Amino acid sequence: MLEQLNGHDDPYPVYDQIRAQGALTRDGGLWATTSHSLVNKILRDRRFGVRYANGTYPGTPNVVSGSFLELDPPDHTRLRRLATPAFSPKKIDEYRARVEKVADALLDQAGDEFDLITDYAAPLPIAVISELLGIPDADTxxxxxxxxxxxxxxDGHFSPDIDRANERIFALFERLIAERRARPGDDVISSLVAAEAEQKLTVPELLSTLVLLLIAGFETTVNLIGNGVRALLDHPKQWAFFKAYPDVAGAVVEETLRWAPPVHLTTRLAHEQITLLDKDIRADDGVYLLIAAANRDPEVYPEPDRFDLMRVQKPEHLAFSSGIHYCLGATLARMEGEVAFRAVARRLPDLRQAGPAGHRDSVVIRGMVSYPVSRS
Incomplete structure (x- = not known):
């Protein structure tokens, strides 16, 4: 049934069909769950991992396969610990004024009609993560x-365009690594280069980690901002409420992450035979964790399909995952989302959609590639 997600701008009817089959169901060769409690349980269960029990990688490796996102302990723990200081709440709070300045500048530059994604939602987090990593503006x-x-x-789709893009991004980081070895700075690349010199990680691990931090640092935030603004404009009463009370920007972030999360699913592999809900999951069996469906679990959230800024977010949504793979950049994404939404409400009170949205061709990461809007 999951193959039906391909080409669907609205995957939630498919999620509902899967939910109707039970909290844990077999879908082709893998298990699947839409249950909030079960998704959370599996994400926290150390008997599951992102690799097979013997440590091999499932499927075709991608550019972040060597990063902590795609590793189990102890390598996951080692690499994540090296990157964590750059994303501490104190460090992120130091960037708030910078994010506010960038948001205002982007809205100043936008015309009466502009594309919310290419002119605002994308360049904002790209500017922030580039500064945090120490990537020059000319390279972004x-x-x-x-x-x-x-x-x-x-999603398992590969093309010559992807290969060429990977070559360019690795060449960029190889150049920046060489520069930091010669002239260290106060940035993430410099700190990881120092760790590599101390043999705390290998050069391939360093490169994969930097690519992960770059992509995770802006790609999901682009979709958070785009999905949130669209949700507000599609719900006029919620949009009016937010404009009247812009201090609820944090609630806009959380309800967007629940209602339209950037990442819709992930997979975990059993490292031993496990019985869940009276069903036997064999070692190395995979389980699709449908995060977006879990975030609309009717057993957890009343009227789950309703976008509601006054919703009590308990338990917490799973948009940032859970357990040891909880999103390292969650604090950064939340701060950027708050600033971005508040700036739109304050600066563009008459904002409206001005054309059809263009959707991403992806099942795992959901969002828009274009969203034409008008200031009035």
């Missing part, structure tokens, strides 16, 4: 397109 021009190509590779 192709990042948005690169993020879309990487998103396709997560």
């Amino acid at each position: 021009g192709d990042f948005a397109n690169y993020g879309r190509l990487v998103a396709q590779s997560f």
